[in-house]
Amino acid sequence: MADNSSIFNSKSKSALALKMSVFLIFIGVIDFSVGSLLAKLYFNAREGDFGGRINLALHQTNDIVIFGSSRAQDRYIPDMIEQQVNHSVFNAGLNGQSIIFHYCLQKLIFQRYLPKWIILELNYSELLNNHGNDNHKKDYERLSILLPFAYNDQVRSVLQEGDPFLRIKLLSKIYPFNSHLLSILKFVFKPNAQGAIGNKGYTPLNGSKIDKIISITKFQKHKNLPEIELDTLKLAYLKKFIDNAYRHNVKVIICRSPTFELNTADQTFHDRVYATYKELFRKLNVPFIEITNEQYSIFDNPKLFYDIKHLNREGAEAFSKIFAAELKPFLSKFSQKNPLTAHN
Amino acid sequence: MLFNSFQYLLFFPATILLYYSLPHRFRWQMLLAASYYFYMCWKPEYIILIVASTLIDYWAGLQMGNTREKRKRKKYLWLSLIANLGLLFSFKYFNFFNESAREVFNHFNMFYNVPYFDVLLPVGISFYTFQTLSYTIDVYRGVKGPEKHLGIFALYVSFFPQLVAGPIERSIHLLPQFKKQHSFDYDNFVGGLRLILWGMFKKVVIADRLSIYVDKVYGGTPEAHSGLTLLIATYFFAIQIYCDFSGYSDIAIGSARVMGFDLMENFKKPYFAKSISEFWKRWHISLSTWFRDYVYISLGGNRVPKQRWYANLLIVFIVSGLWHGANWTFVFWGFLHGLYLIIAILTTPIRQKLTQKLLFDQYPGIHNVIKVLITFHLVCLGWVYFRADSISIANAIVAKIFTFSDWGDLYIGIQRHFVYSLFGIAILLLIENLQTDNNIITYIQERNIFFRWSFYAFCTIIILLIGVFDGGQFIYFQF
Numbered sequence: 001m002a003d004n005s006s007i008f009n010s011k012s013k014s015a016l017a018l019k020m021s022v023f024l025i026f027i028g029v030i031d032f033s034v035g036s037l038l039a040k041l042y043f044n045a046r047e048g049d050f051g052g053r054i055n056l057a058l059h060q061t062n063d064i065v066i067f068g069s070s071r072a073q074d075r076y077i078p079d080m081i082e083q084q085v086n087h088s089v090f091n092a093g094l095n096g097q098s099i100i101f102h103y104c105l106q107k108l109i110f111q112r113y114l115p116k117w118i119i120l121e122l123n124y125s126e127l128l129n130n131h132g133n134d135n136h137k138k139d140y141e142r143l144s145i146l147l148p149f150a151y152n153d154q155v156r157s158v159l160q161e162g163d164p165f166l167r168i169k170l171l172s173k174i175y176p177f178n179s180h181l182l183s184i185l186k187f188v189f190k191p192n193a194q195g196a197i198g199n200k201g202y203t204p205l206n207g208s209k210i211d212k213i214i215s216i217t218k219f220q221k222h223k224n225l226p227e228i229e230l231d232t233l234k235l236a237y238l239k240k241f242i243d244n245a246y247r248h249n250v251k252v253i254i255c256r257s258p259t260f261e262l263n264t265a266d267q268t269f270h271d272r273v274y275a276t277y278k279e280l281f282r283k284l285n286v287p288f289i290e291i292t293n294e295q296y297s298i299f300d301n302p303k304l305f306y307d308i309k310h311l312n313r314e315g316a317e318a319f320s321k322i323f324a325a326e327l328k329p330f331l332s333k334f335s336q337k338n339p340l341t342a343h344n
Numbered sequence: 345m346l347f348n349s350f351q352y353l354l355f356f357p358a359t360i361l362l363y364y365s366l367p368h369r370f371r372w373q374m375l376l377a378a379s380y381y382f383y384m385c386w387k388p389e390y391i392i393l394i395v396a397s398t399l400i401d402y403w404a405g406l407q408m409g410n411t412r413e414k415r416k417r418k419k420y421l422w423l424s425l426i427a428n429l430g431l432l433f434s435f436k437y438f439n440f441f442n443e444s445a446r447e448v449f450n451h452f453n454m455f456y457n458v459p460y461f462d463v464l465l466p467v468g469i470s471f472y473t474f475q476t477l478s479y480t481i482d483v484y485r486g487v488k489g490p491e492k493h494l495g496i497f498a499l500y501v502s503f504f505p506q507l508v509a510g511p512i513e514r515s516i517h518l519l520p521q522f523k524k525q526h527s528f529d530y531d532n533f534v535g536g537l538r539l540i541l542w543g544m545f546k547k548v549v550i551a552d553r554l555s556i557y558v559d560k561v562y563g564g565t566p567e568a569h570s571g572l573t574l575l576i577a578t579y580f581f582a583i584q585i586y587c588d589f590s591g592y593s594d595i596a597i598g599s600a601r602v603m604g605f606d607l608m609e610n611f612k613k614p615y616f617a618k619s620i621s622e623f624w625k626r627w628h629i630s631l632s633t634w635f636r637d638y639v640y641i642s643l644g645g646n647r648v649p650k651q652r653w654y655a656n657l658l659i660v661f662i663v664s665g666l667w668h669g670a671n672w673t674f675v676f677w678g679f680l681h682g683l684y685l686i687i688a689i690l691t692t693p694i695r696q697k698l699t700q701k702l703l704f705d706q707y708p709g710i711h712n713v714i715k716v717l718i719t720f721h722l723v724c725l726g727w728v729y730f731r732a733d734s735i736s737i738a739n740a741i742v743a744k745i746f747t748f749s750d751w752g753d754l755y756i757g758i759q760r761h762f763v764y765s766l767f768g769i770a771i772l773l774l775i776e777n778l779q780t781d782n783n784i785i786t787y788i789q790e791r792n793i794f795f796r797w798s799f800y801a802f803c804t805i806i807i808l809l810i811g812v813f814d815g816g817q818f819i820y821f822q823f
Contacts, residue, residue, distance in 0.1 A: 012530040027804055034805065165350040174808040181809050182760040
């Protein structure tokens with residue numbers, strides 16, 4: 001009996017091994033087919049935060065490319081800026097992204113073409129060390145939007161910093177397009193729903209939620225503002241961003257734009273943070289444009305803001321006009337030297 | 345190491361391969377090492393707590409087995425209770441009671457200077473302490489003799505599939521299985537893998553997707569949302585917590601089954617319950633039976649005067665609420681369920697008369713649907729308190745829902761997350777309805793190969809397409 005059972009066991013194991021192998025091949029074929037179709041549809045998309053915007057940025061050539069998060073996406077109107085500065089402009093801002101992403105996007109763009117200038121819209125919290133929040137994990141997780149672009153060696157090496165198992169995961173053709181199915185299909189059936197193609201990356205926000213935000217801030221406990229300490233990883237990527245631009249003879253300008261200040265404590269804190277950044281940019285010899293509520297009282301008007309951090313359409317129009325005027329003198333005066341090696 | 349992490353995808357097959365390669369006499373050592381490694385992936389130093397709990401309860405069990413004197417046995421039982429509950433209290437509840445006491449003292453302008461205990465909650469401490477306590481209580485009661493093999497006992501305490509989030513296994517059910525030789529069994533192996541696949545689907549496709557919406561509504565400023573949004577978020581949370589926890593249980597039970605071990609079923613379509621009492625026979629069964637057998641029955645159960653019976657119910661559910669978390673919201677949630685049961689008992693005659701008057705007894709189908717809907721909504725009311733950050737916020741949410749405030753305004757958030765969430769719920773309802781009296785695994789097993797492989801392929805591809813892979817923590821890990 002024991003011999004029979006061991007033979008049976010051995011046969012069962014062999015049968016199972018065979019079935020699992022066939023099943024894995026079956027899944028592999030489906031994965032390859034579906035993944036390939038998704039890739040084809042994905043790289044045809046030209047708008048959408050899932051990555052269509054990245055494709056749009058890669059398939060245009062412009063003199064000026066603007067990088068940043070949603071705070072770049074909402075306020076830099078390329079058409080308006082172009083009219084004043086007489087150079088083509090593209091808004092490559094993407095919601096929720098940080099300097100690590102901007103560096104990767106820069107790499108991808110430079111692989112296609114070289115703009116003359118790049119503007120980096122810098123949020124006040126961009127380079128701050130957020131202790132205890134494990135925000136590097138979140139920053140790397142947000143880079144998942146770049147998974148379809150892992151064919152680029154440098155992009156892939158950045159992604160692998162956040163995920164050592166990436167190489168194995170990329171064996172799946174579907175995996176890079178995780179959670180993008182509906183967005184891809186939306187673009188297939190409604191190619192220009194957001195108008196980003198015509199707007200050259202700019203995504204207007206309509207209306208204002210400021211009144212509602214002011215009314216609900218009374219429910220929120222006042223948070224103690226953190227100490228100003230720079231994040232070493234993000235600082236390193238900022239330097240890489242600047243250095244990579246200059247190695248390709250592309251000039252960098254960094255910009256601070258307005259937020260809606262709920263109280264003076266927040267405003268003072270933001271000013272202190274940017275003062276720290278300003279000193280940093282001075283050492284890096286990178287021009288810094290500041291457009292603040294203090295300098296331009298028009299931005300004290302809540303009606304120009306969609307929420308605390310974002311401008312609405314009216315606010316964007318006001319901002320773009322001011323920004324273009326501030327930018328124009330830099331375009332002709334800009335130094336050719338790489339600021340990171342200027343003092344060597 | 346999370347079940348839905350890539351590390352587990354590497355750890356589990358390696359463990360299985362080793363398990364079936366080794367002779368039976370070496371398997372417990374390998375499983376013990378694997379279980380300790382599994383736990384140490386979180387915080388290595390916390391293994392000391394599991395080892396301490398293991399050694400104390402092993403020794404206490406042996407001592408109880410050496411004497412028939414109840415007084416002496418009780419001494420060792422108390423040692424086990426104090427050690428395990430002391431650990432649990434120190435890491436999980438000290439700060440909660442400390443801060444609550446501080447608020448009371450401050451309210452009366454009295455001096456209070458007990459410091460805050462800054463320590464990370466050990467993952468799974470509520471589960472493994474209850475599991476070892478069930479062993480020592482069973483030994484004390486004479487239900488089970490003491491386990492003499494330290495290694496087997498250590499494995500019982502730390503068995504990796506159910507170590508950090510259950511099911512909470514009884515020693516009489518699990519311990520003997522570690523001594524039995526498990527030959528490779530095709531049905532168990534494949535059945536276990538099926539369960540893992542379905543559990544993973546529930547976790548990453550449904551639970552983690554729903555959590556994006558729920559966290560946005562409940563995690564921000566919920567009072568700012570409309571009543572309709574809060575209601576939808578509450579429904580979503582009900583599904584989320586079910587899929588998160590039952591998904592984890594499925595992966596745990598499936599992982600064990602692959603190796604030939606049988607763990608208890610933890611969920612039996614709880615939202616199809618027709619009463620709160622029935623709900624607790626279907627939800628987190630391992631915990632509810634633990635409280636029934638070791639707390640409720642010890643207090644006298646329902647074999648006491650009525651007022652005492654109601655008090656027993658309240659005590660059990662309040663303690664159960666507290667087990668879930670160190671916050672007054674969990675205590676209130678437990679109290680609410682205790683209250684539901686008491687009200688159900690008190691209103692039984694009235695409800696029976698009403699059923700007859702409304703002719704529901706002649707239409708049992710419709711009556712059952714109404715009972716299921718009422719029970720589901722009573723449970724959802726409890727989930728508001730379970731999920732909210734504070735009782736005042738929960739009250740505000742309930743008020744907004746029931747006063748039909750802003751009911752025209754539904755927050756969708758990012759459209760695709762909402763659509764994926766609805767898709768996941770639709771699949772869940774379909775599968776739960778297909779199950780009828782069997783579980784899904786038996787249902788799939790009875791179908792032809794085409795159906796089975798289509799199901800596997802569907803789950804796998806959907807997990808790759810719309811599963812959430814940011815390594816979201818299982819909800820019950822906070823316990």
